Amino acid sequence: MTIQTFDIDPAWHDVGAVTDIPERGSRRVATAQGDVAVFRTGDGQVFALVDRCPHKHGPLSQGIVHGHGVTCPLHSWVIDLKTGQPTGADAGKGCTPVVPVRVQDGRVLLAQPVMAG
Amino acid sequence: MTKEKLVVIGNGMAGCRAVEEILKRDPERYEIAIFGAEPRVNYNRIMLSPVLAGEKTFDDIVINDEAWYRDNGIALHAGRWVTGVDLEARKVLAEGGLEVAYDKLILATGSDPFRLPLPGADLSGVVTFRDLDDVDAMIAASAKPGARAVVIGGGLLGLEAAYGLARRGMGATVVHLMDVLMERQLDESAGYLLREALLERGVETVLGAHSEAIVGEDGKVTGLKLKDGRVLPCEILVMAVGIRPNATLAKASGLQVNRGIIVDDAMRTSDPAVFSVGECVEHRGNCYGLVAPIWDMCRALAEELTDGEGAYQGSVLSTRLKVSGVDVFSAGKFAGGEGCEDIVFRDAARGVYKRVVIEDGRVAGAVLFGDAADGGWYFDLMKAGTDVAEIRDTIIFGQAITEGLSGLDPSAAVAAMPDTQEICGCNGVCKGAITSAITAQGLTTLDDVRAVTKASASCGSCTPLVEQVIKATLGDGFKVQTGPKPMCKCTSHPHGAVREAILAQDLKSMPAVMQAMEWSTPDGCASCRPALNYYLLCAWPGEYVDDSQSRFINERVHANIQKDGTYSVVPRMWGGMTTPDELRAIADVADKYAIPAVKVTGGQRIDLLGVQKDDLPAVWADLNAAGMVSGHAYAKGLRTVKTCVGSEWCRFGTQDSTGLGIKLEKFMWGSWAPAKVKLAVSGCPRNCAESTCKDIGVICVDSGYEIHVGGAAGLHIQGTQLLTKVATEEEAIQLISAVMQMYREGGWYLERIYKWMARIGLETIHAATVEDLDNRAALFARFVKSQETAQVDPWAERASKGVEAGEFKPMATLPMGMAAE
Numbered sequence: 059m060t061i062q063t064f065d066i067d068p069a070w071h072d073v074g075a076v077t078d079i080p081e082r083g084s085r086r087v088a089t090a091q092g093d094v095a096v097f098r099t100g101d102g103q104v105f106a107l108v109d110r111c112p113h114k115h116g117p118l119s120q121g122i123v124h125g126h127g128v129t130c131p132l133h134s135w136v137i138d139l140k141t142g143q144p145t146g147a148d149a150g151k152g153c154t155p156v157v158p159v160r161v162q163d164g165r166v167l168l169a170q171p172v173m174a175g
Numbered sequence: 176m177t178k179e180k181l182v183v184i185g186n187g188m189a190g191c192r193a194v195e196e197i198l199k200r201d202p203e204r205y206e207i208a209i210f211g212a213e214p215r216v217n218y219n220r221i222m223l224s225p226v227l228a229g230e231k232t233f234d235d236i237v238i239n240d241e242a243w244y245r246d247n248g249i250a251l252h253a254g255r256w257v258t259g260v261d262l263e264a265r266k267v268l269a270e271g272g273l274e275v276a277y278d279k280l281i282l283a284t285g286s287d288p289f290r291l292p293l294p295g296a297d298l299s300g301v302v303t304f305r306d307l308d309d310v311d312a313m314i315a316a317s318a319k320p321g322a323r324a325v326v327i328g329g330g331l332l333g334l335e336a337a338y339g340l341a342r343r344g345m346g347a348t349v350v351h352l353m354d355v356l357m358e359r360q361l362d363e364s365a366g367y368l369l370r371e372a373l374l375e376r377g378v379e380t381v382l383g384a385h386s387e388a389i390v391g392e393d394g395k396v397t398g399l400k401l402k403d404g405r406v407l408p409c410e411i412l413v414m415a416v417g418i419r420p421n422a423t424l425a426k427a428s429g430l431q432v433n434r435g436i437i438v439d440d441a442m443r444t445s446d447p448a449v450f451s452v453g454e455c456v457e458h459r460g461n462c463y464g465l466v467a468p469i470w471d472m473c474r475a476l477a478e479e480l481t482d483g484e485g486a487y488q489g490s491v492l493s494t495r496l497k498v499s500g501v502d503v504f505s506a507g508k509f510a511g512g513e514g515c516e517d518i519v520f521r522d523a524a525r526g527v528y529k530r531v532v533i534e535d536g537r538v539a540g541a542v543l544f545g546d547a548a549d550g551g552w553y554f555d556l557m558k559a560g561t562d563v564a565e566i567r568d569t570i571i572f573g574q575a576i577t578e579g580l581s582g583l584d585p586s587a588a589v590a591a592m593p594d595t596q597e598i599c600g601c602n603g604v605c606k607g608a609i610t611s612a613i614t615a616q617g618l619t620t621l622d623d624v625r626a627v628t629k630a631s632a633s634c635g636s637c638t639p640l641v642e643q644v645i646k647a648t649l650g651d652g653f654k655v656q657t658g659p660k661p662m663c664k665c666t667s668h669p670h671g672a673v674r675e676a677i678l679a680q681d682l683k684s685m686p687a688v689m690q691a692m693e694w695s696t697p698d699g700c701a702s703c704r705p706a707l708n709y710y711l712l713c714a715w716p717g718e719y720v721d722d723s724q725s726r727f728i729n730e731r732v733h734a735n736i737q738k739d740g741t742y743s744v745v746p747r748m749w750g751g752m753t754t755p756d757e758l759r760a761i762a763d764v765a766d767k768y769a770i771p772a773v774k775v776t777g778g779q780r781i782d783l784l785g786v787q788k789d790d791l792p793a794v795w796a797d798l799n800a801a802g803m804v805s806g807h808a809y810a811k812g813l814r815t816v817k818t819c820v821g822s823e824w825c826r827f828g829t830q831d832s833t834g835l836g837i838k839l840e841k842f843m844w845g846s847w848a849p850a851k852v853k854l855a856v857s858g859c860p861r862n863c864a865e866s867t868c869k870d871i872g873v874i875c876v877d878s879g880y881e882i883h884v885g886g887a888a889g890l891h892i893q894g895t896q897l898l899t900k901v902a903t904e905e906e907a908i909q910l911i912s913a914v915m916q917m918y919r920e921g922g923w924y925l926e927r928i929y930k931w932m933a934r935i936g937l938e939t940i941h942a943a944t945v946e947d948l949d950n951r952a953a954l955f956a957r958f959v960k961s962q963e964t965a966q967v968d969p970w971a972e973r974a975s976k977g978v979e980a981g982e983f984k985p986m987a988t989l990p991m992g993m994a995a996e
């Protein structure tokens with residue numbers, strides 16, 4: 059499990075409406091440190107991961123979303139959206155960082171990092 | 176002794192329930208006053224739906240009549256707005272200058288319906304659905320003969336409003352932004368069944384619809400305009416798009432408010448003398464819109480206010496829809512997810528769909544449609560966190576069966592079932608019928624039992640149970656099933672049966688197929704979804720709407736993904752021919768977008784490799800401007816038509832092979848197929864276009880055109896077989912299109928032509944397309960029809976017509992990095 063911990067509450071950044079993300083689909087958010095993939099699942103939940111497969115860095119935002127997982131477009135590893143961990147036969151082989159995300163009034167908010175002093 | 180003064184603001188579900196709970200614990204403690212903005216006693220708001228539908232009257236839904244207030248010494252200020260609270264002086268200020276002092280105050284102000292800020296939202300006839308006045312307005316509108324209603328919002332409230340209005344004789348249409356009704360409670364399968372059930376009850380639904388404006392005349396609403404230009408006429412428009420906690424009063428009084436009024440586990444606000452319950456509350460970040468959590472809150476509050484210790488922990492929710500004859504239940508993580516196991520039961524004949532989601536051996540959620548009798552049982556198991564490993568095999572059949580069999584292992588449980596126990600719901604076969612058929616007729620396999628008794632003949636879901644029955648009856652004599660392979664883990668049906676059913680039963684959407692064929696998963700998997708999407712597209716050209724989320728990325732974005740996440744772009748080069756202008760345009764595009772690699776492909780055209788996703792629409796626009804369209808290098812569909820130079824130049828050429836190749840490609844491009852389809856035309860038997868290793872190849876000879884089928888040169892090298900020889904180009908095009916259409920209609924997803932041919936035989940193809948000329952003409956006609964809607968350049972649609980505009984650019988760009996882990 060990836061544990062999300064913050065010493066201070068992170069600042070949240072509005073990146074768009076939930077409905078901007080197709081159901082069972084994904085959109086990218088470009089950041090200075092590379093893309094973040096934001097997913098919307100069939101049950102309407104929103105998840106965010108760094109857009110980089112633990113295998114060979116495939117862009118997870120381009121995969122097929124099913125259940126709470128995404129199948130990487132390059133070699134079909136299935137990554138758990140909640141934990142960033144590969145599942146099934148590839149479980150335990152690395153991990154994609156999870157980006158804290160929350161939905162408020164239909165808007166998607168991503169956590170901005172707390173500035174390191 | 177003077178009593179403490181308790182004032183309640185809000186005479187609704189929460190306010191009055193809180194008072195009831197307090198009176199139950201300590202009837203003597205408080206002198207109580209209740210303020211309510213509505214000029215009436217406390218009634219059951221959730222029953223407004225049956226009132227609207229004419230199934231109940233207002234009197235039926237009153238919870239506490241005037242006598243209750245009187246008998247309990249409660250002062251009711253009905254029809255009076257509270258305008259302010261003075262926290263310092265502990266006083267409530269109401270309309271008409273009334274001031275009432277309190278020792279303890281409860282805010283139960285509920286919520287406000289959300290109004291979309293559409294143009295025309297203030298026209299008369301635009302209403303929300305919250306209180307009796309709204310219901311009265313709707314009933315009045317429905318009295319006009321022929322009046323129509325539009326409801327924006329396909330959630331619980333919107334559907335109940337539309338159903339009620341339809342019951343009152345109005346034509347009612349629900350307009351919903353999402354693709355699934357009640358998407359926060361239902362998965363796609365249940366949403367589909369609900370949509371059908373509503374249609375039977377006179378409620379139409381428009382899904383994926385964006386409202387643009389409310390139109391009107393003389394200050395009155397006359398219709399709703401959608402973004403796609405459609406106008407839905409109506410005399411009344413109901414907005415049921417959600418609610419917002421009503422925290423206005425709390426905020427103005429200086430209490431801490433976020434989305435709702437913030438309370439702790441004792442329901443206490445930021446002021447120690449002020450409490451809050453109901454929809455206006457925000458507890459641990461959650462706001463609720465159903466009554467069950469309100470009952471929990473009111474119990475906690477009553478404990479706290481009568482010297483106990485209030486401890487509200489948040490609530491787990493379940494929902495039922497109140498539309499007569501439509502049984503819907505939903506709770507928890509109804510849509511499952513990674514790490515969850517889905518148990519699905521479908522009964523196509525009875526219109527039943529049940530899905531129970533198991534996580535870590537416990538029920539994590541459930542959605543039931545058509546038979547929701549066990550909803551409460553699943554909800555109890557879920558809330559209690561009961562370990563259900565022991566009853567996993569029978570849990571989907573409900574409480575009665577499961578508890579009847581508890582403590583027994585599956586085979587013993589099956590053995591212990593009474594003969595009258597129904598095993599196969601769809602065909603109504605009970606256990607006794609199966610066991611007697613087995614013994615009387617000496618059946619040994621599942622197939623035998625299926626053929627004789629019909630048990631599990633239409634359905635995957637009872638197959639394990641039927642197998643258990645056979646095992647229990649035969650012991651070791653049971654033979655494990657062989658037979659056609661099912662499409663995937665989600666179904667017991669093979670591809671062929673699914674394709675047949677789509678046509679025979681007029682199944683026109685993915686949920687329709689999954690319900691009719693009793694899929695054992697809620698929304699399929701990565702294998703069956705793309706297959707079904709293709710089958711539906713092929714069966715209902717021009718009618719079925721492609722589901723891009725059921726396509727692999729390449730077909731979704733019309734380019735091939737590369738190892739570094741960039742894309743490759745391959746424009747069509749008809750029959751391998753190009754021009755200096757096209758080459759210049761390709762060179763310009765490569766320069767302009769700094770495309771790192773340009774390569775000639777094995778398919779006689781040019782590949783631009785390493786294009787950034789964001790640049791794709793602009794690259795396409797430039798290529799389109801030079802007259803080039805998508806080469807579908809990514810498609811399960813027509814790829815390339817390779818040609819040689821032929822009689823135009825070659826000293827051996829017998830016919831214009833390049834010209835025929837171009838004609839074929841121009842005629843057939845854009846068509847989707849079970850797998851990729853590659854063609855080639857060679858000008859003579861020297862075969863420089865490698866026609867004999869293509870899906871369909873033409874070899875020109877002096878007397879005409881040899882048509883070859885079933886080649887491939889990939890993983891398995893496969894030479895073609897000769898189908899026939901035809902005399903003219905026209906006939907060649909017609910025959911090839913007919914073969915293509917036959918394959919499109921009969922091939923299984925991912926089955927290339929050579930595999931399809933091995934399965935059905937070259938003779939069958941020959942009989943259907945060469946011997947039977949009427950059939951050839953019919954196949955050709957169907958291909959032509961399909962091409963009418965298939966031949967749209969997907970690049971142009973995305974480059975200049977704004978299709979899937981959001982797909983190619985990031986949804987946001989942030990200057991900094993993001994917190995992770």
Ligand code: SRM
Nearest residue numbers: 735743775776777778779780808814815887888889890891
């Ligand atoms: C670009 C190209 C190689 C090249 O640089 O020449 C190519 C590239 C790929 N081929 Fe190919 N094939 C290319 C011509 C061929 C040919 C030659 C031909 O068409 O004459 C063949 C053998 C003929 C045949 O198809 O039978 C060929 C047989 C395959 C196969 C094996 C198919 C089979 O049924 O056995 C695959 C794998 C698959 O489709 O599952 C494949 C798959 C691929 C994929 C799509 C791999 C993938 O899934 O990403 C490659 C995509 C790269 C890209 O992004 O463009 N490619 N591939 C050629 C594009 C042709 C075009 O203009 O559209």
Ligand SMILES: Cc1cc2nc3c(=O)[nH]c(=O)nc-3n(C[C@H](O)[C@H](O)[C@H](O)COP(=O)(O)OP(=O)(O)OC[C@H]3O[C@@H](n4cnc5c(N)ncnc54)[C@H](O)[C@@H]3O)c2cc1C
Nearest residue numbers: 185187188189211212220221257284285453454464465466
């Ligand atoms: C048509 C309909 C159907 C529903 N069906 C279901 C269902 O099937 N199942 C379910 O669980 N839930 C259902 N609900 C939701 C349920 O009714 C609400 O969750 C519940 O009523 C909320 O109770 P409440 O006391 O918080 O708010 P309310 O019942 O709205 O009570 C709040 C009261 O406070 C009054 N008020 C607000 N501000 C002031 C003020 N300043 N001064 C004086 N008075 C004020 C309002 O007039 C109102 O009477 C339905 C709701 C509707 C409208």
Ligand code: SF4
Nearest residue numbers: 737738776777889890
């Ligand atoms: S042969 Fe085809 S699939 Fe293999 S590396 Fe070359 S292009 Fe890719």
Ligand code: FES
Nearest residue numbers: 111113114116130
């Ligand atoms: S890069 Fe994701 S599976 Fe290989």
